[in-house]
Amino acid sequence: MNRKFKKRIGVAFTAICVLALCIVYLNTSVQTKAQLNDTGGGSSSETCLNKKNKDYYNIGIKNNDASRTITLSIEHGSFDVYVYATDDATENALGTFQFKLDESNKSKTISYGIYNTDVKMKVIFVLNARVEGYCDGVQEATYTDSNGNEVTIKVSDVINAYISENQVMAIPRGSYVYIEELQLAGVQENATMENTSYNGLCKAFREGNLEAFKDYDLATDYFKKFNPSIVGGSEYQNNYLKYCYQTQVEYAYKDDMLVRMINNALRSYAADHVQTSSTPPLEKPATVLQYTPTASGIETEKLTCDAFSTKEEIAASGEGYYVNKQQFYATATEKTTGNYISCDRTCEELVTVEYGPPVATKAGLCFEYKVKVTSKYNCTSNPITINSPKPREFCTPRPYCHEAIGLTDQAGPTQEFDGCVQQCDGGDYSEACVNQCYEKVYETNTETTSVLNLNYANPVTVKELSQAFNYYRWDLNGTIAADIVLNGDGEYYVEDGIIKWRNKYGECGPKDAACNWAGLGRYYFLKVPQKTINDFKINNKNDSAGNPVWHYTIDPSGFKRAYYNGGYYCNSVCSWGGCSTDDYLNPNDAQETYQDALDSYNEELLACKAQASCTTKTSTYTISVDNKLTDGTSNKWNYQADLVEKDNTTQNNQLNGEALNGMTIVLDSGGTCYGENEYKDFDYMTEWSFPGTWINNKTGEISYQKPSNSNAWHNKEGKFCTSLKSANVNTDWWIWKIDPAKSKPKEEISIEDYNILAKATNFGYFNWNISIQCFYAIYDDYNRECTDPECPNGLSYKIRSVDNKNLFPSTNGSITSTHEYGRDPGFNWSVGATNFNNESYEITPYALMYHIQSSETYTEDNIDYEFILTKETLRELRNYNKSRGNYTKFDGNVINETGVEAYQSNLISSGFLINPNAKGRNAKIGCNNSEDPLTCETFITDYERSLKGGE
């Protein structure tokens, strides 16, 4: 080969080397994925133009899913091997490892254990090609960068190879770099814990045994309707509560948590089985008035009572009182959409207003006027579940421990250390063996470490029980208390994007009884809690003096950590991982969120149904009367009450704007919306009238407010009592009503004053506003013929001295017989006043007149009361008068034994005035008159007998 040819060869080789360096630089800056031949997928890159290629080095990466190991191997060269493991989901670093492979040590197997998340494992083989001599003779080269500039690099340069976005590794130029990225699927271990509730509360749930939950806060209503014994267990087993159908579970819940889960499952089942309502439409009467609902309610036309209802109707009692009736109808459709429920609803409402006839009365007397509004409505409600709450899974974070480069692998369980000790002294953990193994495993020989121990993967190891039971507090029988297993006093939480563990006791080890193992993260109890307990037991070693030498303990972050002679052996950096910070990290969190979702769901569902069935607003009712007086003035009385439909109570009872103490105008209210059984025909019903008028038992004085001393008063419930000085009003109608024979034709009668007004506001589903007007009539002057020139309205009488033989003498003073009136008597002495309505208090004026005129009055048989007034008695009476101040301060009692309230005098009943020989001293109180004062037998003649019906 001539010199020129050699030179050309040299130039070509140089160019090739420069190009190779450029490629190395570029390729190491790019993250690529490789896939092993035996696992498939991925990509690979080679970054050095050299004489050799991959086939020469024969880099091998073999994954064994069954054993959870990776075997890394080469055929030639001397490689620095780097392994980076990261959580595929979170990109969190899980661990790094570095070792050498050369021709004397061509392969290494790494165990990566078991974990529940996918792991991205990057394996980097780096061969210093210059050192190996493959790039000898090339000291520098040039390449053109992306800007078109020519860059010269030297073999001695160190370049930064980007392993990933966050990882930079210095690699000598001229290196051969091979990168493989493995994606290892996570494995979820099956739960192995016994479901301690399977034959307890779970069984009661499956069998619908309500009694078993008597000590728990069970959603009883849901349980009664939707427990598995009623609706079947398949859906619960498959969807809502698998837990109660499994004898082995991943996590054993406490009873309270289980009941909460049962409640949620029941509610979830109910939510997914919503019954849509569909009822027949309301029947609309032909005379109904139709309205369109508005946001502010429905204002109906004012209703006026029929003044000329037939007398037969008006005379009827009870249900027949309501001779006026009008019905209203409205319908509306609306749609609402919530987070969980879409509610389509069409409602119709039929309101019936019933009100009484007008009232004919007399000045001073009392009358009642009642109004009743009822509502029946029908809604077709169709709640559609658009987003059904489902049970929430929770994720238990696992411990991820890794070493800083340069440190030994001290993290987590120490299988290697334990194995060493086992070989050394058979597991006695003598001090000599402990020290020997510690030096061997942790201090001297990183090369011998055979395991890339991703500690999250295999945190618990079953060990045989040792004899060192005397250090920690645990059950010697090997059983595990529930609170230890459940570890319910701690929780995972997220702080600054990092998952942490905390317990309410602060830092504590298993030795601390108060901690109850709460210091240890829940993960260690998740699978086989007994293993964790055993780990702590068997690794507990004391020295000859009984002091703890080597054992596991719990660090402040909840990790199980090796401890030796006063300090942590394990210096690995540990973190909780395997779960996203968005996951529910605790059962409580998952159930609480699930429960909150169910709450929201049910609220929307109830709202849909509630709006379609009952409102909970407040309606207002009023009734007013205008009582005009003879002096031209007017007393207007306005009553009001609010009815809180939510709980069917009245409030804000008022009279003329002032509180109406202890009384209300609402006589009755109810309907299905109030859960009333009495009014099933209605959804809303309110009946109202006057609240009543109080009448003083002694004076007859009236009060529209409840008096402070109500014992002295009697309430005429539901009635309004007019003033004794009431003026005549609506007189034409009064005549039509009372004396129709003398009335004008009703067509000629006009109602001059509608003095009774009633109103219902915000009533029923569509907020109806209903007004009614009616009237009372007084005509005390009608057909007036008086016995005295002064003959006013109301209570009008004259006290006369009379001759018992001629009570009502004619103008010439004569009468023809003792059973005749000499003249027309006042009404109360006339036959027209005869009244047998009260059998215990019959009124027979004619018989009385006949009795008086035909018999001797002053006989012993007729004595009702007789008194002997001695000088001493008179003196006492005068003193009594002085003490009282007036003659009408009656201080006796009122007795009602005959239907009439009669006064019982203390003065008389005390007996000191009574003539012991008087026949009438025991005159019966409450008798009108009698032949025998003890029996109240009424004077009666054949005439009265004929009036009574021939008795």
Added chain:
Amino acid sequence: MNKGMLTVGIILLSIVSLLLIALISGTSTGSELDYYLVKETAEAAMEDAMDLKYYRDNGTIRMDKEKFVESFLLRFADNVDNTRNYKVGFYDLNEVPPKVSVKIESSSSIRFDNYSILMTTTYDGIAESNKKEDIYIEDAIKKKEVGNPVILNGNSYTDNIE
């Protein structure tokens, strides 16, 4: 007749006259036994005993018996002289329609051999509506809208009043 006998006669006659005057005065109706006293007392007591509550319930007037008796006794005691004993009798009292008969008896203060002269005053009175006809009440009675027994809570009751 000598002057002495005439003087004695005059003196005796004067004594007899005085005794006669005293006797007549003691047996006649003094102010305390005046008919008008009884009448006014009885009529005032009837007024006191009118039952307005009954009127509001029934539209007719009623006089309460014991109110009348109590009021009469109190008024009478204040108005008579406190020099003798009285027997006061109430006969055939009627509440609806109101009618009273009162008899006052008293003995004279002068006695003869333990016998005194008995003096009696009576009064009969009624309360009568001014209107001779009340078609409204008649109609209400027929419809049983008034006069029905008002038994509170289904039982009789005793109630203090002021």
